[in-house]
Amino acid sequence: MPKCTINGKEVEVKEGSTIMEAYYQTGEAIAHYCYHPGLSVAGVCRLCICEIEGNPRPQIACNTVVTEGMKINNKSEKIKDGVKWVLDFHLINHPLDCPICDQAGECGLQDQYMEFGKYNPEMSERKVKKHKVVDLGPRVVLDSERCILCSRCTRFTEEVTKTNELGLFNRGDRTEIGVVEGKQLDNNYSMNTVDICPVGALTSKDFRFRQRVWYLKDADTICTGCSTGCNTKVYFNKEGIFRIKPRYNPDVNGHWMTDTGRDAYKFVNREARLLRAQKHTGSGWTELAPGQAAKDVSADLKSAAGDSLALVLTAQYTLEEYEAIIPAFINEFKTKKIYFWINNKESFDDFDGLLARGDKNPNTKGLLRVMEKHGLSGSWSDLEAGLNSGAIKTVVVAGPENQFVFPDMNEKIKLLSKAKKLVWMQSGKNEALNALSGDVTLIPMKSYIEKEGTYVNFKGLEQKVKRVTTVVSEALTLTEATMLMAGRNLTIPTTKELFVESNRREDEVMLEHRKKNEFVFRRGSL
Amino acid sequence: MSVVQNTGEKKNWYLPGIFTGLGITMKHLFYNLLNRKKMITLDYPEQKYEYSPRFKGNHILTVKKDGSLRCTACMLCATNCPAECIKITAAEHEDPSVEKYPISYEIDMLRCVFCGFCEEACPVDAIRLGPEWQTPGLSGTNFIYDIQKLAYRPQLKGGILTHVDDEERHKAGI
Numbered sequence: 001m002p003k004c005t006i007n008g009k010e011v012e013v014k015e016g017s018t019i020m021e022a023y024y025q026t027g028e029a030i031a032h033y034c035y036h037p038g039l040s041v042a043g044v045c046r047l048c049i050c051e052i053e054g055n056p057r058p059q060i061a062c063n064t065v066v067t068e069g070m071k072i073n074n075k076s077e078k079i080k081d082g083v084k085w086v087l088d089f090h091l092i093n094h095p096l097d098c099p100i101c102d103q104a105g106e107c108g109l110q111d112q113y114m115e116f117g118k119y120n121p122e123m124s125e126r127k128v129k130k131h132k133v134v135d136l137g138p139r140v141v142l143d144s145e146r147c148i149l150c151s152r153c154t155r156f157t158e159e160v161t162k163t164n165e166l167g168l169f170n171r172g173d174r175t176e177i178g179v180v181e182g183k184q185l186d187n188n189y190s191m192n193t194v195d196i197c198p199v200g201a202l203t204s205k206d207f208r209f210r211q212r213v214w215y216l217k218d219a220d221t222i223c224t225g226c227s228t229g230c231n232t233k234v235y236f237n238k239e240g241i242f243r244i245k246p247r248y249n250p251d252v253n254g255h256w257m258t259d260t261g262r263d264a265y266k267f268v269n270r271e272a273r274l275l276r277a278q279k280h281t282g283s284g285w286t287e288l289a290p291g292q293a294a295k296d297v298s299a300d301l302k303s304a305a306g307d308s309l310a311l312v313l314t315a316q317y318t319l320e321e322y323e324a325i326i327p328a329f330i331n332e333f334k335t336k337k338i339y340f341w342i343n344n345k346e347s348f349d350d351f352d353g354l355l356a357r358g359d360k361n362p363n364t365k366g367l368l369r370v371m372e373k374h375g376l377s378g379s380w381s382d383l384e385a386g387l388n389s390g391a392i393k394t395v396v397v398a399g400p401e402n403q404f405v406f407p408d409m410n411e412k413i414k415l416l417s418k419a420k421k422l423v424w425m426q427s428g429k430n431e432a433l434n435a436l437s438g439d440v441t442l443i444p445m446k447s448y449i450e451k452e453g454t455y456v457n458f459k460g461l462e463q464k465v466k467r468v469t470t471v472v473s474e475a476l477t478l479t480e481a482t483m484l485m486a487g488r489n490l491t492i493p494t495t496k497e498l499f500v501e502s503n504r505r506e507d508e509v510m511l512e513h514r515k516k517n518e519f520v521f522r523r524g525s526l
Numbered sequence: 527m528s529v530v531q532n533t534g535e536k537k538n539w540y541l542p543g544i545f546t547g548l549g550i551t552m553k554h555l556f557y558n559l560l561n562r563k564k565m566i567t568l569d570y571p572e573q574k575y576e577y578s579p580r581f582k583g584n585h586i587l588t589v590k591k592d593g594s595l596r597c598t599a600c601m602l603c604a605t606n607c608p609a610e611c612i613k614i615t616a617a618e619h620e621d622p623s624v625e626k627y628p629i630s631y632e633i634d635m636l637r638c639v640f641c642g643f644c645e646e647a648c649p650v651d652a653i654r655l656g657p658e659w660q661t662p663g664l665s666g667t668n669f670i671y672d673i674q675k676l677a678y679r680p681q682l683k684g685g686i687l688t689h690v691d692d693e694e695r696h697k698a699g700i
């Protein structure tokens with residue numbers, strides 16, 4: 001274990017680590033573009049130069065291995081000047097597109113320029129023109145002029161997805177990123193290239209021009225797109241949620257996440273949501289407040305208590321919610337007819353070798369755990385038989401939050417609507433539900449962004465999430481709905497619950513100069 | 527807020543100020559009474575005061591040579607606006623050399639404080655504060671100016687040409 005000194009601080013690093021890794025370990029700042037902890041070392045951007053005592057020339061930190069007793073420093077004037085002129089070379093052909101570039105506000109070039117640059121450009125030649133708005137695939141757009149050729153994206157497709165769609169073409173200052181002819185960047189991890197691109201060369205089609213990044217706040221949560229439970233950051237403001245990016249967690253997802261998981265904000269936004277409770281009585285639909293609707297069904301459920309009452313659960317809710325609703329049905333409504341609605345049985349155990357799993361529910365393990373604890377083992381065919389014979393008259397459904405991953409949605413609605421009375425709790429709108437007639441109550445639920453709870457991923461890892469923001473303020477969590485249905489009142493949150501720890505990263509404003517501009521960055525809230 | 531309490535002699539120091547002020551008022555009163563021709567009162571609205579052409583009045587969105595908006599929807603004006611009265615929706619332009627443009631650009635004139643920060647923030651000379659200032663309206667919605675009003679209102683006679691020309695810049699290789 002060699003020891004070295006980084007800017008005067010002594011650290012002990014693992015055998016064979018590079019200086020860059022030592023910098024990461026100490027938390028000292030070092031400028032870099034091409035190095036990414038999840039990829040191999042390329043050493044092409046030359047921005048990470050640092051001084052090593054006894055060595056007359058600056059060395060790059062990402063490709064130099066630490067040896068015993070090395071004294072490393074990147075705070076000297078010589079290094080600052082070096083970084084400045086390396087940056088000048090990066091910016092020689094830069095189109096200065098910031099006004100129309102989506103990366104502006106979180107761009108490596110802007111950040112490092114404010115930190116080290118601030119020079120007067122000395123280039124009098126014409127800039128090299130390259131291709132703009134190149135369509136790389138269904139989700140990614142390339143702007144070659146902005147690219148600094150760090151090769152992070154090509155290394156990603158080479159090393160992580162092993163699909164090799166991207167490559168560097170031509171030579172010298174005419175080098176461009178591109179896809180191999182006849183190919184498209186269409187793998188399920190393509191948007192990670194957008195995240196790792198330090199500049200605005202690769203941008204996401206989905207997020208393109210929808211918001212400037214300084215209007216967005218970010219908070220930590222986990223992805224509910226599949227049972228892997230990737231750790232994510234959601235970017236939101238008061239208009240809704242705009243994008244999702246991965247967050248590093250070595251135990252779950254590493255640095256990456258899938259493109260399908262990035263769509264997990266679409267069913268959370270207001271357009272897709274059920275805003276008020278709806279009740280179908282003889283004549284048609286009437287709207288009412290969700291809490292009222294849950295209270296209204298309480299009397300019916302009490303009178304139906306016993307074997308004619310069934311509960312259908314999807315694995316899309318939190319552990320705490322299952323812990324609330326399952327005992328309530330067993331003890332207060334005296335029924336053990338509680339069934340697990342499995343959405344895609346055939347592909348349930350699929351795995352693509354990297355992250356995506358066939359089980360598209362975030363909490364299958366959690367639901368099974370609670371059901372087992374209460375000794376429940378009802379199979380779906382029992383429910384079907386009960387509904388067909390008329391033995392089950394009242395059905396309460398905790399429907400899916402993410403309806404896109406429930407291909408059997410319409411089929412199941414048809415089946416469950418055979419019950420005399422149907423109470424359907426769900427966060428999103430659904431045409432088929434609104435086409436039902438008979439005694440139906442729809443109750444809006446909160447989505448995973450709006451509540452606290454625990455999800456258990458495929459390998460049994462419990463992950464707690466905190467509330468991020470509120471989209472539909474009236475909607476209920478399953479716990480609240482259970483309490484109202486059981487005839488209890490909602491507890492008024494005590495002070496302790498109200499002032500939950502804030503779900504804001506401490507390092508939200510990361511670079512020093514951004515800290516200075518914090519006021520400007522935070523203020524925008526249009 | 528803290529209040530400084532004056533005690534003792536200092537307490538009467540406001541008196542000289544008051545008498546000076548009153549003196550000025552009286553001077554003007556007698557001057558105007560004796561020289562009524564030279565009085566600078568305007569009979570508005572028959573008579574109007576000509577402000578300097580640099581007066582910061584209603585906004586103008588400038589246009590390019592082909593008559594389309596110069597604005598690139600970068601939202602720097604909206605970010606810089608202290609009254610938060612600018613609302614822009616950006617969209618992808620079909621011409622890749624334009625790339626981004628605003629499909630809607632609205633300024634709520636009743637919230638605007640005419641500070642001119644938007645004009646200063648704009649990187650491409652797309653928004654200016656023009657000299658017009660008398661713009662009455664009958665309802666609140668008349669004061670939410672959209673692109674039509676900001677760029678092509680009749681007073682602008684087809685639009686004000688911007689100083690920044692992308693084509694020239696591209697030709698010069700910048």
Ligand code: SF4
Binds near residue numbers: 148149198201202
């Ligand atoms: S597109 Fe981005 S990630 Fe890829 S080489 Fe260029 S700058 Fe690097």
Ligand code: SF4
Binds near residue numbers: 607
């Ligand atoms: S003049 Fe000032 S207040 Fe009015 S729109 Fe511009 S920045 Fe906003």
Ligand code: SF4
Binds near residue numbers: 597601648651
């Ligand atoms: S007016 Fe200027 S600052 Fe405002 S969005 Fe348009 S280009 Fe940007």
Ligand code: FES
Binds near residue numbers: 031042046047063
């Ligand atoms: S980070 Fe070391 S050369 Fe790019």
